[in-house]
Amino acid sequence: GEDVEQSLFLSVREGDSSVINCTYTDSSSTYLYWYKQEPGAGLQLLTYIFSNMDMKQDQRLTVLLNKKDKHLSLRIADTQTGDSAIYFCADPKENTDKLIFGTGTRLQVFP
């Protein structure tokens, strides 16, 4: 199948780290994406990781990829209220020209 799964909600205190998890079924993609959707807005590409990498760090963001378990995670360090949004992992099915999204994780940051 083409399932990409995420937990629906995550609530963290400001200043703590957030970890958003994603599992996928198809391991043939060259890279995997994380998108961020702020309230009332479209999707913006947050970061991506190539499938030949285990980890990618970009300022407060760390992406971990476990290809054996088909598990992708996004860690946000020092989470801020401005990080409150829905986060989607996405798997580009390159052989089919489709981008398949997970269900999205709503991150709520409280003071």
Place this chain on the structure above:
Amino acid sequence: NAGVTQTPKFRVLKTGQSMTLLCAQDMNHEYMYWYRQDPGMGLRLIHYSVGEGTTAKGEVPDGYNVSRLKKQNFLLGLESAAPSQTSVYFCASRDYGYTFGSGTRLTVV
């Protein structure tokens, strides 16, 4: 350079009415996509196009039609709207990466 522009941004339809959502991109991208977003279900692909004059079905194509007569435009049509089509619709175009429009919120009553 506006990226991907969707019109309208909001619309309320009565059951059985028809409408067309317009997506326009100015990046000369070949690939264009229509998604719908529903709570707890993420974004699901409705239809997509890999170039001018081509269209293909996605995960949830029933009740929708599309056309790609010009490379820069991808139209999504609802012939007879149903309440189940109440959703937020996103268009995207792709080159090496995907660029999304800001969405169209459609309510069918």
